[in-house]
Amino acid sequence: MTSSLPVADRAGIRALVRQLKAKEYARGAIAVAARPEWSGDPTLTVDGQSVRVRTAPSVLAIRDALLDRHEVDWVVILTDRPATEIPVGVQDHLTGRHTLSHLDPWPALREAFNATSQEFSLLGNKNDAARSALRSLPDVVQPAPGGVLTSDHLFGALTRGFGLEADSVSPHRVALWSISSTPLRFESWRESADPVLLEQFNAWLSGRLGDAGRAMTAVWRTRGPSDLVPLGLVAALTDDTHAGPHSPGAARDSVVVVRTLLAQALGVELTEREIRAWGTAATLAAQESGTASLLRRATDLVAEFRAAPLVGRSDVLPDALPHRLAHFAVALDSAVEGGPLADAEDSWEAVRAHSSALADGPDAPQDVRVARSALRLLRWTRGEFESPVGLSAWLHAYRTAISWVDAAIDEAFVGAEDPALQSANGRILATVRARRGKYDREFARELAASATHAPSDDAFLPIENLLDRVVVPLTQAASSTFGDDRQNRSPVLVIVADGMGSAAANEIVTDLTRRSPQWQQFTRDDLPTSAVAVLPTVTRFSRCSLLTGALTAGDQTKEKPGFASWLERNGLPAKQTPLFHKAQIDALAGGSLAPEVRESINDTVDTPVVACVLNTIDDALDKSDPIGTVWTVSHVRHLEALLAAAATVGRTVVLVSDHGHVVERSEAPSVQRGTRTSSRHRPVDEAAEAYEVLVSGPRVLAAGNEEILAVDEQVRYTGKKAGYHGGASLAEVTIPVTILVKGAPPAHLDLTPGGIEAPQFWNGSPASSIGPIPIAAPKAPIKPARRKAEPKGDGLFDLPDAPSASPSAPVHDSAVAALEESDLFRSQMRLFAPRMKAAAVGSVIREAISLGGVLPLTRVDALLGSTSARVGRTAPTLLQVFNVDGVEAVSVNGTELVVAADVLFEQFGVRR
16 A cells, blocks of 8 residues: 555645644644655744654554654654554544545645636646656745746746756757756756656747757757757757858768667657757857867767767867868968959858857967968958058057067967968968068168157157156146146156067957956047157166156166156146156055056056056066967956056056067177177168168167168077067057056046057958058158058958848947947947948847847847858857946847847947
8 A cells, every 4th residue: 555655845844834834733643545655854943833754654653653742842753553453432533524645745835826717727647747846846936926826936936946047048058057067956856846847947948948958958858958058069069050161062862861869769759940949049048158068078978979070060060170270271381372352251250160269369269369460461461561651650550560560470470280281371471571671671762761850840759758658648637728827737657568579568458458448548649659769779878868858878777767857847737656667666565566567557646647657568688488378458467457446546657668679580600790789780880781770869879870770580699589679660669659548537638539449351351451651751750540441351250231120120230330439339349240230230239129139049140140050159149249347238148139228328328
């Protein structure tokens, strides 16, 4: 008899007690027809009353258990003795109908949800399934709407118990949940759950997951949730919409093999649509939260399901990246030989799409970094350039275009592992460096003719005039009485990054504005973006002249009084220390800045101008190998702390250098020429060679105001180091000048957002699309040109004009229009989506809001004009644009883009 009786549980006992209490029994004893088994705590609490559970395999045991009714409020006796064996005298002590009670799960199940009725045929009316559901419920459940318990509400409560919110059950959310630690709760439950309950739960879940439901529940049922994502990554390989130039030609047979093995393993044959939905959810989840263990499991499954020939199709699997890089190398090699650039661009898009490529950041794998720079350089070589005329035009060309070429050369020079990539990269470097060498020699002639004397007008900015021309205008007071109103004077922090060339400055500013878009570059017509170093371009000449505001030579002992004198001459006296060098900035006891530095920066009234000298980049030329280094804010010691301190008190930041540098490429020994006292300049004791230039004039601070400077980057006169300066190359002479403000600048300064942006060849268009370098030098300082609309190219995001939004799109039209005009939006678009149309992105937001905040990814792709076969290819870019500083304004829930309009508009400062 025992085997046919139910096993009592806490929920059933609680329901029995509450039923008797509802009949106004305050306390008593209950004999329950159940197996005489109990593994839980013998004493429970139900609605504040004590309940003791006893097991009674005999009538004598029942009698003994009844004695406990004087010690607790309720005694529940679990017995397998039939009612006919229990004496009347014993039954008289039982509360209620004086007979055995039965564990009917349905009243208990309804009572758990405060329901008075239930859906017809709930759980197939199976008592065991109902009991299993009762045991599985979390301690707190939401009442059933309208007092009617439905399958949807019951299974929703169960999913919460497994750590998955029922109202967010979607393929994407379930996939993310499956790779967390919470599925362990489900695995434990599955082992003990009633088969009917488990089957109906799977059916309910399948219905909630749409096209992915049958596939995902088949995995859930046969292998458990932990394989949902890794096996989904394998299934995605058979989706022919993922086939591309990196996918092998004989893939059809492999697709058949993999799908056959999947059908055998899961017990179902999936449709193309089901595989696509499952694969998309798995890929998105792996991209968001993929761990090494998950990818290892997926790699094992690739072997198990014989999917290795298809692995190049994956945007996530580690083995796919080498496949794609190899295919890119072949396409690049063909383009170097004169083949179409479009094939290389398409192959590069496949590399960029891989989650471990990190293709747009400094942490990309080495071959990816080399590949992206080789392609950038190849695009540049496709342009037709004319040499600039005039020193200002050369400076402008270097800051806006050629310095970016130098950064790509350094990155590409690191070298690749893939043989085909090595070959193509080497030939591209040879072509580019030949052109660069020609430019340096042309520039050196202009330098000797124009930069050795102070300009008669403002045609270019000598470094010794930078404080007067750039810093003084930024300190002007808000009132009209400049110099008289100290309270309204605008404070400035000058950061001198010793040795920072234009290429390094581009990288640092890009990193800063990408990580913290509240920081922006600003410009004004009379504030130039480049200065010319003193000659020779060494620290003792150029930095001292910069900080004293006059042509002079010296070290810190001359810079400090010279800077103080300049402040006095310009009506900017300092109460605190105004100039700090490396040793003074270092903090003690683990601080980021020395207290004296913070005091000076914080004193915006009595110390309006503060200058700090950072030596990280210059030191790297002696102590490390800067080739291939991508300079970021965190790489330059103290820079991040100084920027934060300046932002706190509202100082405008002028980021500048004293000279640039060239790097050692280990291609040639030092040149034995005359008196060798410096690596890149020498006295005029022998005639200048073709790779040198003779300069003479007051801005040449060597003995006799004349010197011979090295021009070609590989020339050095002294022992080998990591890098050098002192010569006449564009990289050494051009000094980057960047004005930075966090938030809005003081209105009276008339600064406008803008500055140096990556040229089009950097982000995807051939250099020819931006035309030749200007051939005439304007007399006034050159302001970087606004970027024009880019022509359509071959890449994925060379998008056409956006289609018109649907008729319902005008909802929130004015707010979205304001969003498109916001500085933060424009900055984010420049950083993450330079080739998307702002109007098209606005159309996506409008239509999503008009549809309740949800827009299918297929529609998103259509609005953005994507020609990719991969659904949702544009979504990751939108997430980067709109999710600023970790705030999730836009998300993806499997197959849909979700827009949280309130969060979005608040994040971008738009009033609705």
